[in-house]
Amino acid sequence: MRELNLLRANHLEWRERPDPVLTGPRDAIVRPFVAGRCDGDTLPIHRHVSRPMQLGIRTGLIDPVVAGICGPVPFQGPFAIGHECIAEVLEIGPDVTGLTRGDFVVVPWAVSCGDCPECTRGLTAKCSTTRAGTLAAFGFGPASGPWGGMIADRLRIPYADHMLVRLPDGLDPLRVAAASDNLADAWRCIVAPLTRQPGGSVLVLGGAAQSIGLYAAGLATAHGAEIVDYVDHRPERLAIAEKLGARAHPVKKGKLRRADLPSRRYDIVVEGTSTGAGVDVGLRALQPGGICTPVGYYLPPGTKVPLMHMYANDATLKIGVSHVRPVLPELLDFVARTGFPAEHVTTVLADWDDAPDAYRAHTTKLVLQRPPLGVA
Numbered sequence: 001m002r003e004l005n006l007l008r009a010n011h012l013e014w015r016e017r018p019d020p021v022l023t024g025p026r027d028a029i030v031r032p033f034v035a036g037r038c039d040g041d042t043l044p045i046h047r048h049v050s051r052p053m054q055l056g057i058r059t060g061l062i063d064p065v066v067a068g069i070c071g072p073v074p075f076q077g078p079f080a081i082g083h084e085c086i087a088e089v090l091e092i093g094p095d096v097t098g099l100t101r102g103d104f105v106v107v108p109w110a111v112s113c114g115d116c117p118e119c120t121r122g123l124t125a126k127c128s129t130t131r132a133g134t135l136a137a138f139g140f141g142p143a144s145g146p147w148g149g150m151i152a153d154r155l156r157i158p159y160a161d162h163m164l165v166r167l168p169d170g171l172d173p174l175r176v177a178a179a180s181d182n183l184a185d186a187w188r189c190i191v192a193p194l195t196r197q198p199g200g201s202v203l204v205l206g207g208a209a210q211s212i213g214l215y216a217a218g219l220a221t222a223h224g225a226e227i228v229d230y231v232d233h234r235p236e237r238l239a240i241a242e243k244l245g246a247r248a249h250p251v252k253k254g255k256l257r258r259a260d261l262p263s264r265r266y267d268i269v270v271e272g273t274s275t276g277a278g279v280d281v282g283l284r285a286l287q288p289g290g291i292c293t294p295v296g297y298y299l300p301p302g303t304k305v306p307l308m309h310m311y312a313n314d315a316t317l318k319i320g321v322s323h324v325r326p327v328l329p330e331l332l333d334f335v336a337r338t339g340f341p342a343e344h345v346t347t348v349l350a351d352w353d354d355a356p357d358a359y360r361a362h363t364t365k366l367v368l369q370r371p372p373l374g375v376a
């Protein structure tokens, strides 16, 4: 079967590998037919980061945990990339009871069992059954397990009844192309804090987490935030934020300063610039009791956090990998029920066969599609 591999920056190609087969009674085999490009994938696609990151880990400029996720030479090609997809169920093992051949399902980016102590607490991205190292995930290379990338003809899914979440009837798969990761990541930043504080004000610092920031801005307006301010340097994303009901605040590209932001304070801040400066100004922009969730990669071990400011203002910094599986049922139901137009964030919709070229596009959100087989 065919699987998209990243060879090195700006070079991707289809590679052949043996078809995955059912190996246990709780497995399923699925065929992805819609795939989103995670914001994080643009790092190794657009920049020659492999050797510099290897050197950075060795010399202490990059946190060693990165090697646990991506290996001692991070993003070393070739490896199978991609970890957002909607797939069609092709085969199920004899113990799978909740799925049928032909079902359309979301496959979460992290592989989890559903039964271990971590999964039971909702920390599915830290599942202790599936994890050999820091994470068990699709599309990050062999250090995160043998699962392969999602831009492939077939995937083997363990613990399929737990892992796979069926799309509600009538929900357009293109609308939730990023539910495996970026859309669910935005959901956890916004929905729980807004539930605790209905009508709260929201600031999104956009940029590196290109689509997460936009999904967050849209979800905030859709969940009744009183104010949603979206800050970014790129006109394309500012326009999408406005379309989703946020107020767009253009800033110059470069290090973010508090003076660049609107002068008010916020109950909820989503930090998507992937910079220490973003974390700092995000925390300083909080109202007393506010919460800031950074969603980028913060590679250096010494990112500064303004603890005294946080102490004086009762600020919460919530940081961690996104546990997608537990939020998916509620997220998918919300999108199906309200018609939340998540597809407005998609800036390039490409044909699946064109993935090697399309996946390196310099664009906010790439989505690949091909027709499902219709095996039901």
Ligand SMILES: [Zn+2]
Binding pocket: 038, 039, 040, 041, 083, 109, 181, 182
């Ligand atoms: Zn991701």
Ligand SMILES: [Zn+2]
Binding pocket: 112, 113, 114, 115, 116, 117, 118, 119, 120, 124, 126, 127, 128, 129, 130
């Ligand atoms: Zn588990």
